[in-house]
Structures are given as structure tokens and as C-alpha cells.
Amino acid sequence: MKEQPSNAGESLWRRKLAEAERAALRASPELELEARLTAALDKISEASVPSNFTARVLAAVELEEMRSARSRWHWNWHSLFPRIAVACAVLIFAGVGIQRFETNSHRLALAKDVAMVTTAQPPSVDALENLDAIQRMSQPAHADGELLAVLQ
Numbered sequence: 001m002k003e004q005p006s007n008a009g010e011s012l013w014r015r016k017l018a019e020a021e022r023a024a025l026r027a028s029p030e031l032e033l034e035a036r037l038t039a040a041l042d043k044i045s046e047a048s049v050p051s052n053f054t055a056r057v058l059a060a061v062e063l064e065e066m067r068s069a070r071s072r073w074h075w076n077w078h079s080l081f082p083r084i085a086v087a088c089a090v091l092i093f094a095g096v097g098i099q100r101f102e103t104n105s106h107r108l109a110l111a112k113d114v115a116m117v118t119t120a121q122p123p124s125v126d127a128l129e130n131l132d133a134i135q136r137m138s139q140p141a142h143a144d145g146e147l148l149a150v151l152q
Helices: 008-014 019-025 029-043 053-072 077-119 125-129 131-138 145-151
Strands: none
Touching (some): 019 029
């Protein structure tokens, strides 16, 4: 079967064909069927379109977009649960890390204090003899109630 040019079918609905072109179309059953369909569609009257048709179509599209945008956000436990689990794991690891850091820093400070005490000079004999007087000096002095009563 002889191939018709690719634009033969398109020329059917774009313009009226001449008699020679119609005779050529009758040789091809597919194009003959398309020619009959085009002729039937030409007989149908054009439907009237309301003047606000474009505005109504655009409003319907916008409404559909708003509905689809709203329906996208909802609680989905299948995607929310892994995120919460990862956040909890990060917080737990951070807490454990901070706790270990604090523990090690306290141990280091204690080790420095022990090293300082072991290298310090022992107190002199005079300081040990006057220990009670030294301890009393560090205590806050109490007001004498009788003396305050006499002064008033």
C-alpha cells in the first residue's frame, strides 16, 4: 500500500480538499474514514461559549490547586515517627556525651587537687600549736547582746 504524506490527514481538517485530492484519499481506507469523520464534524454547529468561560476555567484550576495543596499536609505517622526517633537519638547521644565530658572534667580537677596536696609543704609546728586560735579567727564574730543592751 502506498504511504500518503504525513500532512494529508492534517490537510483534511485544515482546508477543503480539491476533487483530485479527494480521489487520492479514496484509495486509502484510513484517510477515507478520517475524511468522513471530518465531514460529519463540519455539520455539527459550534457550541456557544459563555463570555466568562476563561475566568471560570481559571477559577476551577486555582480551586483544584488549593485543594491539592491543602491535602498534601496531614499527619503521616509513617514519615513523622522516623524523624522523631532520629531527633531523640541525637538528643540522647548529646546528653550522654555532655555527661561524660562533665564527669571527666571533674575527675581531672580532682586529680590536679590531689597532685597539688601531695606536692605541698607540710604545715609548721607553730601553725599546729595555734590551730585553735587560727580556727576561731575564721569564724564570724557574734554581737554581744549585753553590750548592745547597755548602749541603748
